[in-house]
Amino acid sequence: MSQQQTDVRLIKLINTITVCVSIAVGVALPGLYFLTKFNHQHGEVAAFAHIHGSLVTNAINKNPHMWRFEEHKLMALMADFSNTEHGGVTHNKYNSVHSLLNLDRSAILRNDEAVLPWPVLSHEVTLYDATKPVAFYRVEQTMRGMMIETLFVAGFGMLLALLIAIPLRTLPLRALRQSQQRLVHMAHHDILTGLPNRALLDDRLNQAILYARRYERQVTLVFIDLDNFKTINDSLGHDIGDELLKETAERMKQTVRQTDTVVRLGGDEFVIILFDQPEKAESITNTLQKVRDVIAQPLAIGSHTLRVTCSMGLATYPEDGEDVTTLLKNADAAMYQAKALGRNNFQFYTPEMNSKLQERVFLQQGMLDALAKNEFVLLYQPQVHIQTGQIIGVETLIRWQHPELGLIPPLRFIPLAEETGMIVQIGEWVLRTACKQNKAWQALGMPPIKMSVNVSPRQFKEKNWALIVSSALQESGLEAKYLELEITESLIMENVERAIAVMNELQEMGVQLSIDDFGTGYSSLSSLKHFPVARIKIDQSFIRSLPGNDEDQSIAMAVIALGHKLKLKVVAEGVETEQQRAFLYENECDEMQGYHFSKPVPAASIEQMFVKTIRS
Numbered sequence: 001m002s003q004q005q006t007d008v009r010l011i012k013l014i015n016t017i018t019v020c021v022s023i024a025v026g027v028a029l030p031g032l033y034f035l036t037k038f039n040h041q042h043g044e045v046a047a048f049a050h051i052h053g054s055l056v057t058n059a060i061n062k063n064p065h066m067w068r069f070e071e072h073k074l075m076a077l078m079a080d081f082s083n084t085e086h087g088g089v090t091h092n093k094y095n096s097v098h099s100l101l102n103l104d105r106s107a108i109l110r111n112d113e114a115v116l117p118w119p120v121l122s123h124e125v126t127l128y129d130a131t132k133p134v135a136f137y138r139v140e141q142t143m144r145g146m147m148i149e150t151l152f153v154a155g156f157g158m159l160l161a162l163l164i165a166i167p168l169r170t171l172p173l174r175a176l177r178q179s180q181q182r183l184v185h186m187a188h189h190d191i192l193t194g195l196p197n198r199a200l201l202d203d204r205l206n207q208a209i210l211y212a213r214r215y216e217r218q219v220t221l222v223f224i225d226l227d228n229f230k231t232i233n234d235s236l237g238h239d240i241g242d243e244l245l246k247e248t249a250e251r252m253k254q255t256v257r258q259t260d261t262v263v264r265l266g267g268d269e270f271v272i273i274l275f276d277q278p279e280k281a282e283s284i285t286n287t288l289q290k291v292r293d294v295i296a297q298p299l300a301i302g303s304h305t306l307r308v309t310c311s312m313g314l315a316t317y318p319e320d321g322e323d324v325t326t327l328l329k330n331a332d333a334a335m336y337q338a339k340a341l342g343r344n345n346f347q348f349y350t351p352e353m354n355s356k357l358q359e360r361v362f363l364q365q366g367m368l369d370a371l372a373k374n375e376f377v378l379l380y381q382p383q384v385h386i387q388t389g390q391i392i393g394v395e396t397l398i399r400w401q402h403p404e405l406g407l408i409p410p411l412r413f414i415p416l417a418e419e420t421g422m423i424v425q426i427g428e429w430v431l432r433t434a435c436k437q438n439k440a441w442q443a444l445g446m447p448p449i450k451m452s453v454n455v456s457p458r459q460f461k462e463k464n465w466a467l468i469v470s471s472a473l474q475e476s477g478l479e480a481k482y483l484e485l486e487i488t489e490s491l492i493m494e495n496v497e498r499a500i501a502v503m504n505e506l507q508e509m510g511v512q513l514s515i516d517d518f519g520t521g522y523s524s525l526s527s528l529k530h531f532p533v534a535r536i537k538i539d540q541s542f543i544r545s546l547p548g549n550d551e552d553q554s555i556a557m558a559v560i561a562l563g564h565k566l567k568l569k570v571v572a573e574g575v576e577t578e579q580q581r582a583f584l585y586e587n588e589c590d591e592m593q594g595y596h597f598s599k600p601v602p603a604a605s606i607e608q609m610f611v612k613t614i615r616s
């Protein structure tokens with residue numbers, strides 16, 4: 001049954017109850033009053049008739065032949081009884097007419113000649129001489145007074161019924177109306193922020209498009225996604241995340257015009273409909289800048305001061321789409337482009353963006369069963385001891401052998417896997433395969449080397465991550481000391497305490513840890529000494545311009561010195577030239593990895609490298 005039908009039924013029920021209660025009060029009250037009064041008066045009249053009747057019967061019995069002639073005496077008796085208290089019975093306030101009647105019911109005596117006002121209540125008793133009926137005694141009383149009183153009570157009853165009926169009907173109807181309004185509001189608004197939701201977005205955007213079509217104006221749809229919301233939500237909890245969303249929503253609302261609509265699509269995704277735009281880019285840019293600035297303002301929640309940025313994508317009617325679905329799809333594509341371009345910026349939609357989004361969807365769907373179809377492959381890049389030139393380990397690097405797109409590099413699908421959570425399964429597969437491969441190399445008689453595996457933030461946050469690592473080691477039979485997990489600096493900095501706890505757990509298992517991309521993640525140098533890591537990897541961006549660039553020289557030398565002071569091994573990434581190798585050799589960097597020695601290669605190539613090394 002629809003909500004509308006239920007409501008109609010409820011209204012009918014409320015009306016019926018109101019009518020029933022009104023009738024009960026308005027009719028039953030005077031009815032009850034009348035019945036009580038009637039019974040009382042009827043009883044009184046009957047009592048009078050019996051008492052008087054017995055007195056007259058006494059007179060008859062005393063003087064069986066003469067009582068008919070004792071008119072005065074009987075009259076006095078009747079008058080007496082009709083106006084005074086007698087025998088414990090108080091006389092009724094309504095006048096009574098007492099009559100002594102013949103057997104043919106013609107009057108012998110009557111105490112009052114006045115005609116009693118209608119309606120009249122009467123009671124008759126038969127008078128006997130011995131056992132023989134000789135007369136009747138009748139008492140009559142008017143019910144007029146009682147009827148008038150009943151009318152007053154009826155009037156009062158109706159007033160009371162009205163007083164009850166008004167709130168009885170209006171209160172539940174008001175509550176019903178309020179609940180209907182609440183339901184309608186809930187159906188069109190987001191509960192957390194109070195902003196319009198997707199359903200209302202369709203309606204408002206349609207209206208805006210119709211208006212723009214008629215007056216030859218434009219409508220711009222801005223798709224907004226908060227950049228680092230997920231990290232905040234995961235690390236500080238949902239309550240803080242909710243507060244952040246509420247405040248961000250309020251800030252956006254305050255920034256745009258009242259005719260514009262801010263919508264929450266869900267999660268950390270918002271949409272703004274910029275209504276009635278004169279032209280496309282220029283005037284909008286100011287608004288977008290304001291929205292971006294207002295979102296980026298620091299926000300104090302509890303003891304935390306939070307900063308979020310946002311990525312925005314824009315699609316404009318009519319140029320980028322003429323209906324709600326197309327505009328939304330294109331603004332979404334533009335937003336993804338903004339994300340891909342480093343976040344915290346806005347992008348206007350271009351048709352090429354859709355092909356990127358299509359690829360994204362295509363990859364996302366393909367990734368779901370790529371594991372089952374065995375489409376992922378691992379390459380291994382040697383890590384070399386700079387002083388001896390010996391391979392001391394390899395870094396595991398994934399590739400996706402796509403049946404249609406060919407070999408896909410990790411940067412095209414790992415961020416997507418990270419976003420969708422698929423990285424957890426993929427990462428586990430990489431870990432297990434890498435451990436088995438290293439053990440297989442050992443079984444082939446190769447000298448034991450260290451196998452480095454990249455750990456993504458999402459994987460590291462898994463509650464049972466350490467357990468997965470231990471199970472991969474057990475399953476492969478690889479000793480923990482031959483496994484190294486590479487964790488990025490920014491991952492550690494997301495939640496330093498937890499990262500240290502997990503790293504300690506892994507270190508206790510005997511697994512080695514290294515900090516990847518060192519120098520790019522703003523880790524505080526003081527906290528570095530608490531990280532249970534064995535190695536730091538200088539990011540390739542600092543190696544690329546060596547030895548020519550003075551600043552990169554200083555950074556590389558500083559990282560090497562810092563690492564050695566903390567008793568850590570230092571590895572240089574992305575070493576491509578002999579000059580770079582020489583610089584690192586002179587500055588006592590411990591290990592290196594890069595195209596200068598070898599690109600990432602399949603497992604068989606690593607085996608051949610070892611065979612060559614042994615032969616030479």
Ligand SMILES: Nc1nc2c(ncn2[C@@H]2O[C@H](COP(=O)(O)O[C@H]3[C@@H](O)[C@H](n4cnc5c(=O)[nH]c(N)nc54)O[C@@H]3COP(=O)(O)O)[C@@H](O)[C@H]2O)c(=O)[nH]1
Pocket residue numbers: 381395396397398409410411414427430454455456516517540573574575576593594595596600
């Ligand atoms: N979570 C996981 N991340 C992974 C995994 N496999 C790879 N990745 C990450 O993807 C990023 C890109 O990797 P890739 O394209 O494989 O690039 C690596 C090397 O090929 C490249 N490299 C190495 N030497 C050189 C060089 O001399 N020049 C040059 N231009 N590039 C070089 O560097 C990448 C290795 O980077 P890093 O991991 O920082 O050591 C990359 O971030 C991978 O981490 C995976 O299984 N899981």
